[in-house]
């Protein structure tokens with residue numbers, strides 16, 4: 001794990017991204033502190049995945065800069081330091097859960113007893129112990145997405161970028177995963193987590209709200225409620241989206 005010594009995990013400056021003919025992110029700037037869980041919220045199509053792709057370094061950008069743990073996004077030094085969970089599972093259907101996680105662990109340089117321990121720990125963290133030797137193609141959608149999450153977690157990256165990690169999961173599993181995210185942050189990891197589920201917003205340290213590629217707000221959950229005068233994140237977000245017409249207000 002890279003020691004950030006209180007420095008930010010991610011710094012985005014003047015980021016412009018065009019996808020197809022569409023300017024998806026027009027001049028976004030943002031700082032993600034380290035050791036925190038930052039929720040990335042916004043309506044469908046607002047640019048959350050595109051911003052995450054730019055942070056991971058897989059998005060072609062028109063202009064601007066993205067610095068991750070002090071290095072340019074996507075640079076070789078970050079290969080073992082950034083874990084990315086995409087929305088669609090990126091795992092092998094003809095391997096078992098354990099084989100998939102082992103494969104990703106090996107690719108990250110883990111070997112021998114350390115690899116076995118990391119794989120076992122991660123299988124337990126995503127609550128798949130009783131299915132560990134089942135082929136991925138025989139799993140439910142929710143189980144499959146937890147295998148993808150495990151593959152992103154197994155190397156304990158300094159920064160975890162998770163695109164809707166709890167989608168399709170029941171409330172107990174969602175709670176357990178959020179407890180895991182909080183534990184990781186308490187141990188110095190930084191997490192960027194996109195979600196459509198507003199009650200998850202309360203579990204974040206900060207919330208970044210996007211609308212049509214623009215940054216509507218970058219606040220703590222308490223600030224969001226205070227400044228909108230609403231009592232829950234769902235209502236606060238709606239009030240914000242409807243009242244601003246897409247203009248940045250904070």
Ligand SMILES: Nc1ncnc2c1ncn2[C@@H]1O[C@H](COP(=O)(O)OP(=O)(O)OP(=O)(O)O)[C@@H](O)[C@H]1O
Nearest residue numbers: 019020022024042043044045046047048049050051
């Ligand atoms: N490959 C592509 N080519 C052209 N436009 C794209 C491409 N991928 C995404 N877009 C557009 O970019 C915009 C932002 O998409 P993005 O996937 O970042 O949104 P999102 O906030 O993650 O949405 P969701 O919550 O539905 O996953 C959308 O208008 C989308 O149609």
